[in-house]
Amino acid sequence: MPFELFVALRFLREGRAQTALILAGTTVGVAVIIFLSALITGLQTTLVDLTLSSQAHVVLKRPDRVTRVEPPPGGEAVVARVEKVPEREKSIEQWPAVLAQVRATAGVVAATPTAAGSAFATRGELSRSVALRGLDPLTFDSVVRLDDKMVAGRFHVEGTEAVIGTVLARDLGLEVGDKLRLTTAQDRGDVFTVSGIFDVGNRDVNQRWVLVSLRQAQTLLDLSGGITTIEAKVADVFGAEATARVLGAATGLSADSWMRLNQQLLSGLQAQSSSSAMIQTFVVIAVALGIASVLGVSVIQKRGEIGILKATGTSTGTIKRIFLIQGAIVGLVGSSAGGLIGAGLSAFFAHAVKNPYGDSLFPVALSPGLFLGASAVALATGLASAWWPARHAARLDPATVIRHG
Amino acid sequence: MAEPAAAAAAPAGPVLRLEGLVKDYGGGEARTRALHGVDLAVGRGEFTALIGPSGSGKSTLLNLIGLLDRPTAGRVVLDGQDTGLLDDDGLTRCRGRAVGFVFQFHHLLPEFSALENVMLPMMAARGRQTPDMAECAGALLGQVGLGELLHRRANLLSGGQQQRVAVARALAMAPRVVLADEPTGNLDTRSADALFALLRQVNVRAGVTFLVVTHDPRLAARCDRIVELVDGRVVSDRPNRREGS
Numbered sequence: 001m002p003f004e005l006f007v008a009l010r011f012l013r014e015g016r017a018q019t020a021l022i023l024a025g026t027t028v029g030v031a032v033i034i035f036l037s038a039l040i041t042g043l044q045t046t047l048v049d050l051t052l053s054s055q056a057h058v059v060l061k062r063p064d065r066v067t068r069v070e071p072p073p074g075g076e077a078v079v080a081r082v083e084k085v086p087e088r089e090k091s092i093e094q095w096p097a098v099l100a101q102v103r104a105t106a107g108v109v110a111a112t113p114t115a116a117g118s119a120f121a122t123r124g125e126l127s128r129s130v131a132l133r134g135l136d137p138l139t140f141d142s143v144v145r146l147d148d149k150m151v152a153g154r155f156h157v158e159g160t161e162a163v164i165g166t167v168l169a170r171d172l173g174l175e176v177g178d179k180l181r182l183t184t185a186q187d188r189g190d191v192f193t194v195s196g197i198f199d200v201g202n203r204d205v206n207q208r209w210v211l212v213s214l215r216q217a218q219t220l221l222d223l224s225g226g227i228t229t230i231e232a233k234v235a236d237v238f239g240a241e242a243t244a245r246v247l248g249a250a251t252g253l254s255a256d257s258w259m260r261l262n263q264q265l266l267s268g269l270q271a272q273s274s275s276s277a278m279i280q281t282f283v284v285i286a287v288a289l290g291i292a293s294v295l296g297v298s299v300i301q302k303r304g305e306i307g308i309l310k311a312t313g314t315s316t317g318t319i320k321r322i323f324l325i326q327g328a329i330v331g332l333v334g335s336s337a338g339g340l341i342g343a344g345l346s347a348f349f350a351h352a353v354k355n356p357y358g359d360s361l362f363p364v365a366l367s368p369g370l371f372l373g374a375s376a377v378a379l380a381t382g383l384a385s386a387w388w389p390a391r392h393a394a395r396l397d398p399a400t401v402i403r404h405g
Numbered sequence: 406m407a408e409p410a411a412a413a414a415a416p417a418g419p420v421l422r423l424e425g426l427v428k429d430y431g432g433g434e435a436r437t438r439a440l441h442g443v444d445l446a447v448g449r450g451e452f453t454a455l456i457g458p459s460g461s462g463k464s465t466l467l468n469l470i471g472l473l474d475r476p477t478a479g480r481v482v483l484d485g486q487d488t489g490l491l492d493d494d495g496l497t498r499c500r501g502r503a504v505g506f507v508f509q510f511h512h513l514l515p516e517f518s519a520l521e522n523v524m525l526p527m528m529a530a531r532g533r534q535t536p537d538m539a540e541c542a543g544a545l546l547g548q549v550g551l552g553e554l555l556h557r558r559a560n561l562l563s564g565g566q567q568q569r570v571a572v573a574r575a576l577a578m579a580p581r582v583v584l585a586d587e588p589t590g591n592l593d594t595r596s597a598d599a600l601f602a603l604l605r606q607v608n609v610r611a612g613v614t615f616l617v618v619t620h621d622p623r624l625a626a627r628c629d630r631i632v633e634l635v636d637g638r639v640v641s642d643r644p645n646r647r648e649g650s
Contacts, residue, residue: 308512316493317494
């Protein structure tokens with residue numbers, strides 16, 4: 001065993017109370033970092049997953065028509081109000097080519113055509129305004145996964161089958177196999193059979209979405225084989241806005257990312273991340289101060305021993321390493337114990353506190369990267385905190401400390 | 406007692422030579438001169454007492470000889486090596502190899518066993534613990550009469566036993582010179598006599614040079630040579646005619 005490690009271990013072992021204190025401080029610090037990170041990451045992942053469970057990462061559609069205001073010759077136009085041009089759903093021109101272009105764009109992993117518009121869903125005397133969405137069953141699932149959100153029936157929209165949300169099903173008293181009539185503003189309608197009922201965890205979507213086949217939607221919306229939107233999934237969820245800008249510029253279409261459509265959520269996530277980072281920073285500072293103060297006291301207490309080590313041929317560098325090793329050991333042991341406690345705490349909260357649906361109220365995201373990161377922070381903190389006491393110890397004058405203790 | 410290897414390979418001539426040694430503490434008007442040009446040569450195997458009143462510079466001189474401090478002026482030549490030419494690491498290595506210390510307050514590491522305390526200088530020199538060190542340290546402790554207490558923690562030993570461990574530690578690296586700063590000052594008369602006898606035994610059998618600071622005229626009278634320091638100057642340096650010598 002190296003001499004420095006031998007002495008460092010012995011010093012730590014003999015100063016049991018002090019060692020226990022700094023280990024406890026480091027352990028609690030690392031546990032807090034791991035628990036907080038796992039909790040915040042888990043919550044954010046769940047929120048983002050929930051948001052994207054019913055939403056494509058990027059949606060491309062024809063840009064809205066804008067009313068042009070021509071000023072009179074030689075004068076100024078004072079516009080009090082510009083009315084939006086009423087227009088029916090219009091197809092994206094040359095959409096197969098545009099779809100192929102979107103799919104070939106870097107960062108896009110899948111894209112699907114959809115035809116969407118407003119409609120009324122009627123059953124008997126009950127009627128609800130709904131958002132009709134016609135999908136290509138072969139490719140839609142690769143952009144938005146709904147098959148695992150089905151609570152009744154299955155996700156199947158062939159022929160005159162329709163998939164609806166739980167709230168609409170309850171509002172209209174529908175179950176799988178029941179019929180409903182869909183009528184669009186184009187005064188076209190048809191009767192559909194409910195093939196499945198989904199619950200995406202979003203009341204609005206559960207209430208308004210009616211999913212049918214692309215062909216049926218094209219007929220009902222009078223699109224004649226056209227589509228209104230191309231929905232894309234990207235590789236980097238948080239790079240969706242950048243990809244949307246690229247797609248918008250390349251296709252000339254209006255491209256909205258989920259990030260732009262959910263800015264409040266993103267602001268909330270960023271605020272959460274900032275708060276978490278701030279708390280973790282203060283925890284690291286508190287741990288560092290704890291280690292530094294205890295090791296500092298240890299140096300003062302062991303002045304005589306340090307002096308005698310120097311007198312018996314121990315170099316200044318070795319003395320410094322003895323205290324740095326103590327800091328590193330505290331960091332490593334504290335991070336291991338803190339990692340276990342943090343993981344245990346996370347697992348406890350994830351399993352013990354659940355919502356009425358049985359899902360965890362504290363979803364946690366524990367990953368090897370988190371443990372490695374926390375361990376690296378603890379080790380660096382231990383070393384950095386031990387640096388000043390180590391330097392102080394190395395600079396002690398052996399003649400003085402031996403003489404005066 | 407086994408003869409230290411270093412002593413066996415030692416060159417001829419004085420093992421320790423001090424030339425015009427000056428030591429000042431503080432600076433400016435607060436400067437105090439502790440040593441005023443001390444010259445001294447100590448031969449191999451000599452057992453020298455360094456006496457003098459408190460504040461005469463004995464400990465300062467011992468610190469300079471032990472390379473724990475640097476002189477303001479003058480030279481310390483240890484085993485033929487001008488130590489003024491060495492950097493801090495060189496001084497540390499030279500100190501670890503050539504000098505052994507026995508202090509009044511033994512200064513053992515209380516959290517280490519007697520064996521480990523003796524092994525410390527060896528571990529510091531080699532950078533790690535090796536099995537032969539335990540053997541060597543055990544033998545040294547056996548020679549100072551502590552063969553049964555190898556694994557007892559230092560703070561559980563009596564004062565006399567602790568000082569014996571300190572002697573064994575001082576001999577661990579087979580030093581040229583052992584510097585003892587009032588080694589019996591903290592012991593009762595009986596323990597002091599026993600420890601002094603042990604030091605003499607090491608000196609005679611292994612040929613190790615001893616320089617012993619003492620206030621005890623009884624012990625000084627049992628040394629080969631007595632050097633008296635007063636106000637930082639050597640005022641007397643005389644061979645001691647001992648009973649039976």
